[in-house]
Amino acid sequence: MRREQPSTQEAADDRTDALRTEATSSIVGYRLRRAQLSVFQRFLTVFESLALRPVEYTVLVLIADNPGRKQTEIAEVLGVKRANFVPLVHGLEQRGLVERVPSDFDKRANALHLTQEGEAFLAHARQVHEDMEQELVARLGGEKARKTLIELLDRLT
Amino acid sequence: MRREQPSTQEAADDRTDALRTEATSSIVGYRLRRAQLSVFQRFLTVFESLALRPVEYTVLVLIADNPGRKQTEIAEVLGVKRANFVPLVHGLEQRGLVERVPSDFDKRANALHLTQEGEAFLAHARQVHEDMEQELVARLGGEKARKTLIELLDRLT
């Protein structure tokens, strides 16, 4: 049997070749983190001209699909603390994409809506995002692979 | 055809039922983030008695499999900036798990090694981690599902 690596007892101060990373392959959490960072980095690049972060895109999508909901509700489904949601939605409002309408049913609450400009912006963003998803599907090896991935991820969540 | 939801044109200030989140299902990055956070949270719980964070566990594994390597090399393969790696490895050294040995070949560099205590600690940590991985495998639906997941994640990285 051929010895391709020095003994594991030996130090390696003098070697400049690649590190052994086999053990990290078996750490699901580590692989998840690397993949997530990679996909988010790609998102930031693709959405740079729209100046939209991943969480902001998701907020716009959720408001569009749930018009009139309270800040707390949108924040909670996203896993964002309501205290941290304040500056987030404030930024979207200042850009003219989101409206905070005092609720008729509960004077403490703000009902969230997209503005007309917000709807148009999101329509464009959805297109940009769909293109990115197709790029990911290509990397994964097809729509079936993407569906499998989502299913497996959901089992971990 | 039965109408199960109010018109999408209508606001929803008065409803208290679950939000529509179908659109977020199709966002791979979002699903990745949720799954990663969930798995990391589980890791923190499982490793609470060992007081070990995910990145620290990975550092120990990498040093064990690559004794004598420089800080820069371990940091880079992990995607950690060398500046941020300093306090990380310092903490592991203070706990008596890791040694920084001035390299014979390059007086600028520190060669990283596990101490005897570090080896014993890691042996225990690997066991705890293996138990956690088996728990994840059960959630995923078997070893084959886990292998599929890792393959798909690697295609995104």
Added chain:
DNA sequence: TATTGTTATACTCTATAACTATA
């Protein structure tokens, strides 16, 4: 009493610049 939105604040992660000692 409890909840909504808000402010303030702290802690972790991450990123960059600059220094020193070596190469």
Added chain:
DNA sequence: TATAGTTATAGAGTATAACAATA
């Protein structure tokens, strides 16, 4: 000149506590 380790620091992201208005 370039690199290894280090320090300082700034920016995100995330967490908790406390407050006013309202339920």
